Amino acid sequence: MSEYLSPNLGLNERVLTVSQLNAQVKKLLSNNFPLVVVEGEISGLHHHRSSGHYYFNLKDERALLRCVMFASNASRLPFRPEDGLKVLVRAEISLYERDGRYQAVIQHMEPHGEGELRLAMERLRAKLQSMGWFEENLKKPLPTYPKRIVIVSSPKGAATRDVFVNIWRRYPPVELSLQPTAVQGQMAVSEICRALARLNELEVHPDLAILTRGGGSLEDLSAFNSEQVATAIFESKVPIVSAVGHDVDFTIADFVADLRAPTPSTAAELVTPDGKDLGIRFDDFALNLEKKVRDVVSRNKTIVVHVQRRLRDPKRDLVNNQQKLNERKRTLKRTMTQSLAQSETRLTQLQRSLNQAKPGVKLQHYRAKLHNAHSRAVQLTVTQNKEYRSRFTRSLEKLVQLEGQVRERADTQLSNLQRSFMQARPETRFKHLQTQIVSTQSRLRFRVDEIIHNLEKRVVSVRKNLDAVSPLAVLNRGYAVVSKPKKGTYFGEITKSIEDLAPSENVEIHLADGTARSKIESVEKRDHGEISKPSADQSS
Template sequence: MLGGEVIGVAALTQQIKELLESHPEFQFVRVRGEVTNARTYASGHWYFNLREGEATLRCVLFRGTAQWLPYLPNDGDEVIATGSISVYERDGVYQLYVEFLEPLGDGALRLQLEQLKQKLEREGLFDPSRKRALPPLPRCIAVVTSPHGAVWHDIQIVLRRRYPYVHLILAPARVQGDGAVESLIAALEAVQLDGRAEVVIIARGGGSLEDLWCFNDERLARAVFACRIPVVSAVGHQTDWTICDFVADHRAPTPSAAAELVTPHDRLALLSWLAGLDNRLHDLMQQRFERAREQVGHLAQRLNRAAPRHRVDNFRQRLDQSAQRLDRALAQRLVAERQRLQALVRELELLSPYGPLARGYLLAEDAASGQLVRSIDELAIGQRLRLHFNDGRADTVVEALQREGTGGGTHG
């Protein structure tokens, strides 16, 4: 083309396109950048930009290629796009025609996580039909977590408030970094060897995807799947999901919620359980009394056969007196045990946060975290609350705050 020759836009664009497509170095390029403006149309084609600083490269990912890729673009992801450079003649812009797309950093971890999730799901590790119910009144609960974090403390507080009679076992483990997976698996095995726990909570506080990565390990997933007692997973915050959550029998959004999940929800059921213990104690004492009476009868028969009549009479009288004392002692013991059980029931009713509700009081908890609100200092305008009444609950929003004795309020 001569320098002074006039050429049309279409012809110039075509020549630029042919120039780019004729150079091999532009037909296989790998470009790194941040995905922006990712979108797909009904046709199944994807369009997005790769950005680095002020520079932007338009990219096209056709449906025929996209359907075979394990990863598709998301805004904000840093990726490496492989493909060829050419010109889109209608707009007169060059763009990258993507043949393969791979995420970097957090995106790579998410891709790895999704692939493992699909693998384990195909093997049936997430099957709802194999998930076990929690014991309604567990006598012993094990917790696999770090002994140094707030998680262990929070779980103890919840259980002490809701279910103070349970026996709690800590199975210490590392929950982040090198060796965490092995430590968690060893703690689970220790709980099973101990044999006392009826349910186990595996818990950790919130963190980044990298912080929680040990709970996405395939080895831990299979250990949870093989655990002989029900497992409750409480890893991270409510929005965090790990492979451990999918494999466990139950998933709780937070460690505190896990402690609530494994405790009785119905106070009447707990009282019924205590009454059952009272009946069982009575039956056991009655059985012991009957066995003692039978033993006395056998001894009397032996004495009748082996001793003179007057000695037998003396022994019989002494045995009758002993039986009377045993009857009195048994009656006194039964009364004392019944009084002790009644005292425990009254103590439980006093400890229950729902007892005052029947008298017209109510409980307020933060709707997001589930934590009880005990002071106006814990409230903020616009905060969502859940109010618990004796016969139900209601959600509300804080519109004004007023301290007692201030004579005024804060309005929003």
């Protein structure tokens, strides 16, 4: 503060600088307005991105207040401020000394009035959108020509009258009904939900329903921004058309509904066809149908005349067809007679060729070949059996020899270890060597058992192969081997032909389960063909 007095100005007060004056005013404001709550509308909002501060004005109808909200307080805001939003702020009134302007330093801010309603609406909209309720593929299709339409609205509202009048004017055949409900006030949400529930409980479901009311403030339309109404619309089986307010009014019901109409009158136009256009189209359809019917009748008349000209007496066709049938019968009979004669001639030739071929001789030849092959198979089986037995015997001898060598080596090692132990007597060394001996014996036993098991498997396999080619298997199928007794052999001398036998000669018949000895009474040689033919005595 300057000590200079100004007697020329007639003042005895001290002279202040601008900074001193602003400082005193700032102190005065801070002392008298430490914290105040102010209501107003945000305007001129500026968000300083680098610092995070908000600079804006709060205004009403007659005044404006400059405000600042620093980043430390702005970071705790649960919403994003924007121009036009009504808010309540708690602030400290201060003076910005450099510019000499007083301002409110905001510490807390919350929406108020419509601002709060709009914020709640945006939150619900974001929630339902994240749940997928606004997806186009969930919208139910509307019928082109509806038969029954239900209006869900207030019976006294102008919007209800507009919808009824426009629908009756455009499409008189439709059946209209009203589900009365409150569209504003505390009971509006529950009544709208009950009206939509009754709509889905009707015995005959309507083709669609129009949820409508006139325009109003955001508070007037709050019922259509509630989550309960949105849920009722989403769960409705009947398609819902939302026609709430004017073009600029948007509600949550508009986003969830199957179709949004900007106004109630527009809703009537969107859900019904124009009756005049339908009349014109029906007239065109009638003209086209009449023309097509005339064309069809004309063509059918022409066809009838043409058929009448070509139609002949059926008796004449019947006589001609009878003659053709008789001729074909004679031709068929003649053809069958000729074919039968040719077949008899062919059969006679085949019988003559069969008698000349003598299949019994060929069969006897094939029997001899089969017998020789069987003898070679028996000889080969015996030879292989001897070879496998020899191999098995050698393998066993090698195994016994190997087992002896291993045991001898183990005994030698055990003796050496015992001798070393007797000389040194280290208990730890003895236990270690004893463990090695037990392990070696265990491995040796496992290896010997494995070798024996493999040899047994080979013996089983060889036995199966021998059984498959053994002549005993042939005997098990019902065959027999005839042989002449011979000392020192089991089968004796096998008889291959009837020529090797003579009457009163002893023979042995070998079957699968034993041998029968018999004496031949007579010998008669026959061909295979003659054996199959019965004798005269047998046939009689």
